[in-house]
Amino acid sequence: MEKLMSRGSFSPTLAGSRSLAATVSAGESPSPLPQPSGAGRRFGAEWEPHTRTFMSWPAREDVWGGYLDDVRWNIAELARAIAYYEPVVMLARPEQADAAQRACGSGVQVVALPVDDLWARDTVPVFVRETVGVVGVDLNFNGWGGKQPHDDDTRIGRELLSRCRIPQVRAPFVAEGGALESDGAGTLLVTASALVNDNRNPGKTRETLTAELRATLGVEQVVWFDGVPGEDVTDAHVDCLVRFVAPGIVVLDTAFPDTPDDSWSRSAAQARAVLAEAVDARGQRFEVIDLPRPDPAVITGGGDEFVASYTNFYIANGAVFVPRFGDRSADQRARDILGEHFADREIVPVSIDEIAAGGGGIHCATHDQPA
Template structure:
């Protein structure tokens, strides 16, 4: 793997000058159902709910990476990682892999028969951010298109920007368009009305120019049906996502969170300071039900012991994915740390299988298992 791999956690050395297609929330196209934020917020969101990841899934959506302009010589290796994740999840629930028409055959061969590969043009593997988030109301599921714009126009993702419309149409799922720009990795819900967000990833002019935090919070509450938003500072400009919450802190149950913590031998940086700030906020906060948070550290591996490489390697275990009867965690090669992380996850998900998966190329490219998957709530597909 190339140590110069342009990644989601880098400043995009190779792509900083490329303009992205702007898919913000400022204009509607034909057929858009743009969620209004006017009127009474409580009435509009009555019965609307954003579920937790540990609830039943109908299926998992994933994307087959297509851009050799991003991955260069590592494209075959990142595809191996994606196929490995898809096969592993396919043992527990239905997996749908989106792929460009000319790449469907190769993707199907790599992923095996437990994964359905569909023709749907995509650019890269980050399904967490490109697939709409799902809300439920009156027993019906709706996809909320978050207007993906390449993480604040840092990369061009022409096809990925259309996934919200095309994928929901493919599965006949109602679509609504959010009045703000965000990505799925921006949000961490507990299923009981609480939502964790890093301020750096959404209260940002590259997504929501001219809107302040209070305005965005009001829109989020009405759009997703959450009752309380807890804002964490995050980190601006240090990675392409502007520090998504799903690599920092994750719910394991209402009122219980796992917080990413750097290995003791890792020098303090902006990420560790963000973790410290998040812990301070959560230690004083209460959730939508009035509970105080239990905050458990989830230590990273020793960077001298991992099998991956690259300046932008994402070594957090927090980017795990909860599927039906299972939890998928990264395996980094530091045996002691991998075992410790698995033990912590098993303690918090005692009735689920904890499945470690090697993802060195994905991690070198700035992401993890959660970044590359997106759950659809509902009764499992047979």
């Protein structure tokens, strides 16, 4: 089922009415948090039920310049759309929280915490389940290998987990949420360019990182793609390349027909070759479904950093949010492909030209907390 969204369409009340307000009454001492043990640890799939979606309010003019108001409009519209389906918590600098609340409306809860930029997928901890419940894994965000200063975003993981009263684990490696794609059944997809890189994990090999990913996230099988080092700020996250739509079934970002070969199309070809030989944690081969890009000649956005990948979709409770780039045929094809695999969810297209011009997409701007 498809639900069309347009700019200015959203004014919901908070879905589920689950606030991030403190659970300890005034004057009470908070009870000690249970300590993570690693027992029974599992990195879930995005299609599993969520408690909420975290997002971050774009804060810095030195990053966005004259486009800051436009990208804030994109973020507010996306937050309002998701809030129809599940609670949305928008993190915003204290001095910007009131403006963020006005833009997002009463259906989004704005929480004052110092943030630098909108990329909540990378700055908010990833969440795993274990015997004590949900645990937050701080991935030691370092501005994508020191490419940008993100002092506030580097600290946001610890501060947010403390506010949420969620036990914390600190990963023994540096990574970002967009670099990790899980099927919830023990299989993890990653790009080597974003992890086996001296700007994040100097001296560490694939073998070392595989062992650390398994132990930290509770996964069994790690499938590595080469990726593309150095051509974008993330060093080619997997969430713009390959995504799970079910255990054993992935969608693969593919170039628009007859476009010139480039680093991204070669990366997709290499990923296809890996998937043809790899098996998941169940020992099963992968089914690979092409998710073609739009025609670059007719899309409504652009720029050197523009990300026109439909694989950067976001799965929420009851809905899948997919970019709308302005190529009507390609936009519809992407919605149809995702609709086949998420028949129990509405497929919601959202225009994100300003976010995409900044080098990211819907998935990059959102982070799910499992229920």
